[in-house]
Amino acid sequence: MRRRTLFGGVGAAALTTLAGASPAGAVAPVDMGAHLERLMLAPTRAAAPLTLAQATADVTAAAIAYRSARYGAVAAALPDLLAGLHATAAHSTGRVRDSTAGLLAHAYQLASNVATKHGDDAIALTMADRARTEAAASGDPLMLTAATHILAITMRRDGHHAAALELLTGTAQQLEIDKLDPAIVAAYGNLLCTAAYTSAQAGSQSTAVAYLLEAKAAAAHMDGHHIPASALPFSATTVAMYQISVHTALGNTGAALKHAAAVNPALLPTPERHGRYLVDTARAWAGHGRADKAAHAVLAAYRHAPEEVNRASVRDLVTTLLYSPSPTPAALRDLASRIGVG
Template identity: 55%
Template sequence: MKRRVFLTGAAAVGLTAATGSPGQLDPILLASSTSAAPWVADRTALAMDAVNSSYTSAKYAAVAEQLPPLLSALHNAHRQATGEQRTKLARMLARAYGLGSSLATKYGDDAVALTLADRGLTAAKETGHPVTITAATHILAITMRRDGHHGGALQLLSTAADQLDADHAQPAADVIGAYGSLLCTAAYTAAQSGDRATTDTYMKEAARAAARIDGTAGHGILPFNSSTVSVYGVGVYTALGETGIALKHAASVESPQLPTTERHARFLVDTARAWNHHGRPDRAAHALLAADASAPEEVDRPAVRELISTLLYAPCPTPAGLRALATRIGVE
């Protein structure tokens, strides 16, 4: 990217440890100081796979239950390990904290999300692995944006993208995918601050990155392809108030390219928001019901519950299933 978009006024952001977090997240915050019997390597790897699978399947209560013992075991093993094994454990710590931060974001606890993201980046930097560091940086930038630090988040994303140097030589597909993911998040961050020109620049460059690797980098730490760009386009242009463009992006998404249940359900929720802002609460309700059919825990979280509450009082008819959904999750 090499500063195709010049960012000014980006302030350094101090990270403050969260205290008094909701009960489900407290054990994740405290896991690093919890003593636990050592786990054999196979058990740790299986547990890491299990918690990752729970998150990508949108089973967030399971993630909240699985993460604390895994983090405790990883920390205890990491303290004692050396060499290659210590690096491997640091990569797992970075991924585990990334999942914890994303979970806290789902639960609407931005302070905890920021703290866990910072811990994840600390672990990632120890590995020296570019994509691992990028993934952790990506999560931290999201938490900064949600905390209102748009300039700082953009600076972090821009710097990380430059360091990948994806414009030169012939980088691996996962490097280009990581680069594209950073650009998508940068576009959404710019949109949140109302900067249309910067948003368009990042979106166009993300589309170019996707064109370089389509069909080769749909999975991994940072899944990325052309449908990833389209999914971000839904949220980006909704944030800018241009819902017609947002819905064109939604129509271009190829569902088979969305690699996980969580990603697909999040796309449906974003599409529901676009339809609602477009003046079609009935279409928004149908999108939410589709999300609920595959990922009930995705719709039973604070931000989506608020949207459901809004749709219940829409001035036009909405599907009967919306009232049933609202009743099931306790939305009035």
């Protein structure tokens, strides 16, 4: 496919408290699986309608908590929040119904992201599909783009690389990037970054690099432009982070580590992004044969975003590092005990 080129309730109250809290510290045990299963039943659960103001505040609180890497709190609050949003939608018409659909789309995107963090790809895909349905009902093209982006990620994780790539590139082509609206350019850049990683996982280095170059050009346009807080963050730092994961997926760990070294951690916008950056760097070091460096990166990730480390895929990485033939820090064993591996 041709690539378009232009540039070179109660739970919610708890979330409001958690949203501003520091991510550092011990991870409280949360039955993520049970909460995720409750997400599936949200449209049919009895709930009182929310006012539009309360619904907006609750979804915003959930988004802040997610960006703060408080995945357990988000998973605990979303089932009730989604049920309340569906009740609101059922009792609304006109613009209020459209706005509620947008809030449902955003909440379902968060649900998909949390399910992905937990490693439940089946629920993540279902939540992403619901997000796209609600986004289409909202009439908001940027919300539809964001939901489509999440859906493509879940498709890729389910092994459908070609279909995910077609969805990503097709959506990017439909954006009116000629207007140079910062929110649209940011959406375009994020789509291309994900397309690059999808291509890398499919083993296509040339395509992955081409998408990264286009994303880098889009990021250059973002200098000095404000992106709405509701939009997915995008900047040159975003592209640099994807350079790490793309080159690691391609087996070019030396290149991945060069890009990791070039990232300024102070520019990472959220604890979730900081944790992801450190985990991606750990994967690159592990692939490069430096278990010691990988362990230090994982330990740093735990300090910044504990719940980012307490994920199935990262626990697998910790297990691999523990049994590496090369020495690793003693603190890794303590971390392994905290997250239940080893």
